[in-house]
Amino acid sequence: MKIVIIGQGGHSKVINDIILSFEGKVIAYLDDKYEAFFYQNDQYFGPISSAKYIISKIKNIKFVIGIGDNKVRKSIYERLALPTEFYATLIHKSAIISQSASIESGSVIMARTVVNANTRIGKHSIINTGSIVEHDNRISNFVHISPNATLTGSVTINEGVHIGAGATVIPNVSIGEWSVIGAGAAVITDIPAYRTAVGVPAKLKIKNVTEDVGV
Ligand SMILES: CC(C)(COP(=O)(O)OP(=O)(O)OC[C@H]1O[C@@H](n2cnc3c(N)ncnc32)[C@H](O)[C@@H]1OP(=O)(O)O)[C@@H](O)C(=O)NCCC(=O)NCCS
Structure with missing residues (x-):
């Protein structure tokens, strides 16, 4: 399974370990600490707003919002407005x-x-x-x-x-x-x-x- 993790703080590290446990692959991290979209060491990085771009570029991907704070997780979910089937x-x-x-x-x-x-x-x-x-x-x-x-x-x-x-x-x-x-x-x-x-x-x-x- 190819996963995009939204958010790259402490919680995302634990989510990465879940994905490794079933031999999935994190193909991208989207976080607003990045200003531009770029590729490095076999992974993509970019701001959260690049979610739709990555969907258009890579097939069969799923997202997870890797942020522990419930309010922030909900606000990002509402901001992105991705269809349910895009979430793992x-x-x-x-x-x-x-x-x-x-x-x-x-x-x-x-x-x-x-x-x-x-x-x-x-x-x-x-x-x-x-x-x-x-x-x-x-x-x-x-x-x-x-x-x-x-x-x-x-x-x-x-x-x-x-x-x-x-x-x-x-x-x-x-x-x-x-x-x-x-x-x-x-x-x-x-x-x-x-x-x-x-x-x-x-x-x-x-x-x-x-x-x-x-x-
Ligand atoms: C309950 C909690 C949210 C309160 O945070 P807060 O609003 O910042 O509260 P404060 O630290 O200012 O403490 C206020 C009062 O509640 C008490 N208190 C705070 N947490 C407490 C707890 N878990 N059990 C008992 N009393 C607690 C404080 O001693 C303080 O008492 P006082 O008014 O008599 O001095 C926080 O202490 C807590 O337990 N969070 C859970 C964190 C956690 O488990 N995270 C997991 C991440 S994976």
């Missing part, structure tokens, strides 16, 4: 995915994760290294489940939510859109939208997450 779904070779789970385009599943039965994962979400996503979860678009987090059964994670590293969410809990759960939290009640919750058990922090999620 990337799954590390060491991940364990139930045959009854589904994962939509643009999402990335890192090394040693487990995604169990009847879980649904939306578009452009990140299931990060070593996290456990149990049965019957509903994970929306532009979500980030950080390393070593655990979503137990029938959890609902709405758009743009960030679950911090090592956090645990007990069964049947729902996390509102664009909320943030702190690293190490234990979430035992529903969390409203645009809030941050931290601690064991998780409590809402006073300050809200900004509602400005536009481009």
